[in-house]
Amino acid sequence: MSGTLFKREWLNGDFYPHVFAYYFKQWSDYEMAFHTHDAIEIMYVISGACGIELEAEATSHACEMTLKKGDFIILDANVPHRLTVDERGPCRMLNVEFDFRERPSAFPSIRQLAMEDEFVDRLITEPSSYLFLRDPNEVYQVLKSLVLELDSRGRSVNMKAELLFAQLILAIARLHKEAGVKGANPIEAYVKQSIEYMHHNYDRDIQVKDIAAAVSLHPGYLHRVFRAQIGQTLTGYLTELRMEKAKMLLRETDIAIADICDYVGVGSRQYFHAMFKKYTKQTPIAYRHSVDTQTLDFRWQRNE
Template sequence: MNRTLFKQEWLKGDLYPHVFAYYFKQWSDYTMAFHSHDAIEIMYVISGACGIEFEATVKAAACEMTLKKGDFVILDANVPHRLTVDERGPCRMLNVEFDFRERPTAFPSMRQLALEDEFVARLITEPSSYLFLRDPSEVYQVLKSLVLELDSRGKRINMKAELLFAQLILAVARLHNETGTQGINPAELYVKQAIEYIHHNYDRDIQVKDVASAVSLHPGYLHRVFRAQLGKTLTGYLTELRMEKAKMLLRETDVAIADICDYVGVGSRQYFHAMFKKYTNQTPIAFRNAVDTQILDSRGLKYE
């Protein structure tokens, strides 16, 4: 039977997360002996760099890789491995060791998550005993929240910890799907990071150079890869996002029309009105009035 990242029994019964250990640790000039755990382990590099080696087994060849800030490895139970940190500087890590067991709970089991999400199913059946991934930041934020919740509950899994664990599995599964088995496509990663930055900052006066700086690229290169990946310019994407947010605010809130330009990062009211009309063929006032009319009609009401 070929080895996979997780146990295939997890797809047959209803099993739930059980955490054995979790800890932050800063390593300096250290070489660990080869060892293994009875649990699955996530090793996440918070800062610095380290090496990780996997010992050769009957089913897998030896492997060695370098992990830098934002990199992490997830490995199956009983996989011989060791950590090395050279004299160039410390490496700070967050480690979590866990598996899945039967217990009464209303929380979705690993099997149910896999049935609902194809990426989770693909992660469980990944034909390898370990997986190396580079995290834009989402996985680390969930990991931090999870260990803080476990600390506050004395390692006991409660509903919030279960939900965070599900979020962790989903985040890793999507990252695994985006990365693919052939490694990260740099252009796709840069575009993904640029889109995340845009969605977090569209309400501010941002330009291409600001997005490029956030993802450490030259503005011209980011413009080219963005257009090649999405078939539209970065500026065009930002404008579409702003106009869709404006439509949502006009449709779902009572924010004053005169203020909406500030909510979507367009400093000039006149420019916002011109952009909105070009995008929707309606002025903001006409758009909101049409929405109000539709709501009244759907309720069987009429204007007096």
Template sequence: MPDAHGLFPARLTEEHVQPQVVAYYFKQWQGFQMPFHTHEFAEIMYVIDGTCDVELQLSSRQINCVKLKKGEFIVLDATVPHRLLVGETGPCRMLNVEFRYVPHSGALPSILQLAMAEEVVATFLKETESYLVLRDPDEVYYVMKSLVLELDKGAGRSEMLVQLLFVQLLVRIARLREETRQGASEPSDYYVKQSMAFMQQNYDRDMQVKDIAQAVSLHPGYLQRIFKKVTGQTMMAYLTTLRMDKACMLLLETDVPIAEICDYVGIGSRQYFHMLFKAHTNRTPAEYRNSMNTHKWIVPR
């Protein structure tokens, strides 16, 4: 049965240890029923596509069934008996990572040192639940994917990079947990934050409201309404401002040709980009770059 202390063993805040990945896999399941089992390793089960059920035996009388869909993941304590169930109606593609804790070594901080430096991690390590289900705005997935790709290099992998990626994974999950906790009383705030995060990560791609809504698993019309209510602007207005701010940065701090900047910020038409930029800054891209270059050298060199 699960350990009474919660999701993390108490030793993480008493000893200098670090995580060590012991197993990982990308796998697609369909029509699969796993028997209940436990193992000595903690586990993150992430649904890349499709849906699945995870049953957890929390006591001799209590079995919880967690339904996971695309973009959701579960973090399991090592001692929780659990099993995966995937129906026949469609496949479920997953990314799983299993890990344990070993004595700390190397240049990167131990989990205890990380908790001392990051309050959100310290709070996360006090989690009283034996499992945790979160919805991801793609941040966790990309870190997990990078971690697995590095591990997959075998003898050629960088142990420093593996540890660095796991530290990043822990911090991102801790932040996501805190954001979810704070937004629990206002679900609309949570979905708006996730929408903003998705746009910030993908502004350089062609994007429509339906794509953002799909990323946060809401109906497009409903998401548009709550986004406008919370922020006072539409999602496309927010995205345009974000893209124009990125364009200003590229014009000011890089030598990327003006003709290519529209592609860097996810706007396929150069003419449309110029129109948006002029409306945003009251200058053409060329005028903006030239004026900024002039202002850089107010003090004689």
């Protein structure tokens, strides 16, 4: 495809987001006619799957792709496209249409974001009229917050919306950068996304199937590639992460030992105690006591 997602002239002045439309929509057994928009469009799949077709033009080839949960596409203005959803099930989406315009604002313009962040600059100057990206969940959370904020203010871009829009651009820019890495070695990208998901969700009751769903892979396949890349299983990595967080909480806070398990996503206190002892060779009580003793000894030595 020819063209760019963002107009180059937006880097020559201070331009700020202007939102035309946003909506949640569930489609079932539907085939849309080819059409265009006068604005950039983000189409994000919340659940289900859909097909996106880009029509061939004089300077570009036709393109067809499937978007599943967590996938999204960004289309430049005036790119002919259509959406199809087959009879196998509904597809729920979140769409936002926007561009950038000159207006007074106390927040960074798209030009200033590009000057401060090399990934934003790379996103803006990417020579493509569309981008297909897979989101570990960060973009969706920001996009949803932005839409809810706009909805509560009647589509006007206020202070919070400005901040959320800047966060959205930064998040997309980083995914765009990682997508380049994925093209060279997709396994590394999946493993990285899995690790990020665990670091964001270790305090919840998550399982391998939840991690696999977050990166759109089969649990068995993700388990194999993760072990090959990291040298340990997903469960082993998650357990190690939780135990290290538990050690930090025991060492640095006065949170009751009985409550620590809830902070690290282990629902059973008895199971947490068993896991902690297996990992550290100490009970949580003994570990906290040893840390307190070491701290006291250190203070005593400093006062000698």
